[in-house]
Amino acid sequence: xxxxxxxxxxxxxxxxxxxxxxxxxxxxxxxxxxxxxxxxxxxxxxxxxxxxxxxxxxxxxxxxxxxxxxxxxxxxxxxxxxxxxxxxxxxxxxxxxxxxxxxxxxxxxxxxxxxxxxxxxxxxxxxxxxxxxxxxxxxxxxxxxxxxxxxxxxxxxxxxxxxxxxxxxxxxxxxxxxxxxxxxxxxxxxxxxxxxxxxxxxxxxxxxxxxxxxxxxxxxxxxxxxxxxxxxxxxxxxxxxxxxxxxxxxxxxxxxxxxxxxxxxxxxxxxxxxxxxxxxxxxxxxxxxxxxxxxxxxxxxxxxxxxxxxxxxxxxxxxxxxxxxxxxxxxxxxxxxxxxxxxxxxxxxxx
Amino acid sequence: xxxxxxxxxxxxxxxxxxxxxxxxxxxxxxxxxxxxxxxxxxxxxxxxxxxxxxxxxxxxxxxxxxxxxxxxxxxxxxxxxxxxxxxxxxxxxxxxxxxxxxxxxxxxxxxxxxxxxxxxxxxxxxxxxxxxxxxxxxxxxxxxxxxxxxxxxxxxxxxxxxxxxxxxxxxxxxxxxxxxxxxxxxxxxxxxxxxxxxxxxxxxxxxxxxxxxxxxxxxxxxxxxxxxxxxxxxxxxxxxxxxxxxxxxxxxxxxxxx
Ligand SMILES: Nc1ncnc2c1ncn2[C@@H]1O[C@H](COP(=O)(O)OP(=O)(O)O)[C@@H](O)[C@H]1O
Ligand SMILES: [Mg+2]
Numbered sequence: 001x002x003x004x005x006x007x008x009x010x011x012x013x014x015x016x017x018x019x020x021x022x023x024x025x026x027x028x029x030x031x032x033x034x035x036x037x038x039x040x041x042x043x044x045x046x047x048x049x050x051x052x053x054x055x056x057x058x059x060x061x062x063x064x065x066x067x068x069x070x071x072x073x074x075x076x077x078x079x080x081x082x083x084x085x086x087x088x089x090x091x092x093x094x095x096x097x098x099x100x101x102x103x104x105x106x107x108x109x110x111x112x113x114x115x116x117x118x119x120x121x122x123x124x125x126x127x128x129x130x131x132x133x134x135x136x137x138x139x140x141x142x143x144x145x146x147x148x149x150x151x152x153x154x155x156x157x158x159x160x161x162x163x164x165x166x167x168x169x170x171x172x173x174x175x176x177x178x179x180x181x182x183x184x185x186x187x188x189x190x191x192x193x194x195x196x197x198x199x200x201x202x203x204x205x206x207x208x209x210x211x212x213x214x215x216x217x218x219x220x221x222x223x224x225x226x227x228x229x230x231x232x233x234x235x236x237x238x239x240x241x242x243x244x245x246x247x248x249x250x251x252x253x254x255x256x257x258x259x260x261x262x263x264x265x266x267x268x269x270x271x272x273x274x275x276x277x278x279x280x281x282x283x284x285x286x287x288x289x290x291x292x293x294x295x296x297x298x299x300x301x302x303x304x305x306x307x308x309x310x311x312x313x314x315x316x317x318x319x320x321x322x323x324x325x326x327x328x329x330x331x332x333x334x335x336x337x338x339x340x341x342x343x344x345x346x347x348x349x350x351x
Numbered sequence: 352x353x354x355x356x357x358x359x360x361x362x363x364x365x366x367x368x369x370x371x372x373x374x375x376x377x378x379x380x381x382x383x384x385x386x387x388x389x390x391x392x393x394x395x396x397x398x399x400x401x402x403x404x405x406x407x408x409x410x411x412x413x414x415x416x417x418x419x420x421x422x423x424x425x426x427x428x429x430x431x432x433x434x435x436x437x438x439x440x441x442x443x444x445x446x447x448x449x450x451x452x453x454x455x456x457x458x459x460x461x462x463x464x465x466x467x468x469x470x471x472x473x474x475x476x477x478x479x480x481x482x483x484x485x486x487x488x489x490x491x492x493x494x495x496x497x498x499x500x501x502x503x504x505x506x507x508x509x510x511x512x513x514x515x516x517x518x519x520x521x522x523x524x525x526x527x528x529x530x531x532x533x534x535x536x537x538x539x540x541x542x543x544x545x546x547x548x549x550x551x552x553x554x555x556x557x558x559x560x561x562x563x564x565x566x567x568x569x570x571x572x573x574x575x576x577x578x579x580x581x582x583x584x585x586x587x588x589x590x591x592x593x594x595x596x597x598x599x600x601x602x603x604x605x606x607x608x609x
Contacts, residue, residue, distance in 0.1 A: 007469050101448065139384075205457050206466040206472065212454050215443040222441075223516060224458035233464070295452035 005196060007203040011283060016348040020283060023290050031184055032175055038297075041252075044184055046293045047191035048249045050130040053273045054198050054285035055241040061280030062202050063121055063234040064214035069129035070270055072136050073110065075261035077102035077246030079140070082256040090156035099247035103240040110239035114232035122231075137262045152257020161186065161251070167323065187248050194241060199282050201237065210234055214280075261309040269296075277337050278343020287344050299325040356381050356552045357520050358420075358433075359409035362401055371397045373576035379520065382549040384542075386563045387556045389573035395556045396438055398573065399522050403435045404428045415520065428575025429458075434510065438525050440505045444498040447492040448489060448508060451497055453480040460475070478513065487511040488537055503534040510538050514545075519544060521553045527562070542566060567569065 003010065011017040017266075023046075026033060030043035059065050080102025081095055088094040117128040141145045147153065159165050165179035175181065189342055201207050209230050212220045217227045250256045269292065277288025307320035340347040355378035362375045372394045379385055387395050400406040402413055404425040412421045420428050445449050454472075456479045457463060471477065476599065484490045487507050492500065511524050523542065527535040543566060545553055557563055563570060563584060570587045572580040580587045 004469070008471050093425075111462060139416075142427045200469070201466055203469055203471075204466050204477075205462045205468065205470045207472045208450065208457070208466055209463045211446060212443050215445055218405075218443065219437075219441045219443065219512075221425045222405070222429060222435055223455045223512065224426050224438075225463055226424070231461065 264330030432519030
């Protein structure tokens with residue numbers, strides 16, 4: 001039963017199993033275990049980035065396809081929800097329409113880009129995605145009457161997902177039982193289901209074909225698989241799931257803007273998370289996204305604490321200044337790639 | 352009465368000015384095993400590449416059961432019944448031995464786009480894959496990753512993939528090259544077994560004369576990309592054409608030196 005849930009793809013390492021279970025429990029009970037606004041926000045981001053990174057891993061780690069358009073698909077979902085909610089008014093129907101439209105559009109766009117460029121060579125696909133993603137980012141910031149330009153769009157979500165909505169006499173186990181709590185669980189459960197879905201996809205007959213293509217596309221074709229068709233299908237699927245993650249992100253933030261969804265910085269973050277966690281493992285996305293989002297949110301605090309503790313010494317306080325967090329993130333990245341070239345999951349599985 | 356499954360007509364490919372395959376017109380019959388010989392660089396592998404579609408032809412046609420397949424993609428030809436084992440081992444190195452074969456069975460069953468079921472839950476795919484492993488005597492290595500196999504075992508798996516595909520036209524490109532003396536017979540027995548399938552055509556590039564003598568119904572000789580001789584193995588090996596093509600040397604001697 002449990003094995004079916006994870007599609008037979010067990011962690012295959014006791015440490016990995018323990019870490020994954022710990023992350024699952026922490027995320028499932030985040031509002032109760034870490035009831036601060038900031039920590040719940042971090043937990044929601046972790047959930048969403050796990051899905052986003054896993055959908056990228058589906059493409060890169062399983063399909064062997066390099067794309068730079070993943071944030072574009074992420075953004076399509078986010079803008080879909082934002083636009084639907086501001087045009088149709090707040091409501092679950094707007095959220096549904098926006099998400100589905102965003103995901104559909106993402107899949108369609110992926111289909112066009114894929115059919116156009118994957119026939120040629122995989123590297124060509126990477127370049128095209130880069131060009132299209134940049135063009136879309138420019139377009140979004142130019143079309144400010146529709147998209148809000150650089151400022152982005154704030155929008156209202158259904159009341160049932162807001163702090164004003166109360167249920168169960170307003171409290172469960174000392175935690176405010178309001179719409180915000182419901183919203184967290186909407187995000188958590190959606191992400192959990194999407195992740196299990198992707199785990200199923202990579203362990204399905206289709207997923208095995210993708211791995212075969214990654215390993216040796218020449219032979220995959222020779223045993224009868226139309227490589228282009230599989231690559232395009234994987235691209236569409238990955239784009240649609242990225243868009244759904246974007247939709248959840250927009251719902252969570254009640255805001256969408258170029259910086260939160262479309263920026264190249266996020267694209268690079270996604271790449272780092274996949275590599276740190278371990279490509280082609282799915283669970284790598286969980287570890288990578290968790291570590292990365294935690295570092296992004298708390299490295300500054302850790303640094304300022306460390307900085308204070310060494311404030312009497314020369315030079316060190318400067319190096320440990322909270323503003324240097326990006327530098328330290330870079331150092332952590334280099335170390336992790338150096339010591340775990342197959343990612344943390346690859347390492348834990350003894351590869 | 353044998354009938355041609357595969358026909359190549361004036362099949363030609365040029366690489367720049369170099370004609371690697373030169374107007375080869377040849378039919379291959381069901382129930383027949385044809386040995387293809389010729390010195391290194393004669394164009395045997397390239398001839399295979401033209402038939403299975405890895406290289407586009409410059410001139411000429413390939414027909415399978417009367418249908419022109421010259422312009423079809425590799426995968427399309429595979430589905431119509433062209434199958435190929437490669438001279439240089441060409442596997443999925445980081446997947447298990449069983450998975451390599453299962454992928455072939457799955458392709459044949461047309462299940463590649465099955466996206467929501469678990470691959471391992473398909474007994475109808477895993478079962479036949481296991482049977483192939485039994486035939487090639489590699490059940491012990493089923494779960495081993497291919498890149499960890501010995502060279503000889505990888506060669507065996509290369510052949511096993513083609514056996515799993517079970518095409519109408521089997522093309523083996525030096526299947527036993529690089530195998531040890533006790534590994535080669537397993538593969539040769541499998542090929543001999545295939546000969547009992549009267550609706551299949553088998554093309555075998557092979558240098559070892561004793562193998563050709565025991566297995567081949569017919570032999571064709573390629574020389575500088577052209578068809579130099581075609582016929583009964585004993586006759587061809589003794590013929591003047593061949594002696595000439597090999598510059599006076601005996602074929603066996605010539606082949607022994609490639
Ligand atoms: N893709 C290619 N591009 C250029 N030349 C090639 C290519 N493939 C094969 N050749 C040339 O064609 C000739 C025949 O090669 P090949 O078919 O591999 O010979 P064989 O298999 O009989 O040893 C050789 O001279 C080889 O260098
Ligand atoms: Mg050759």
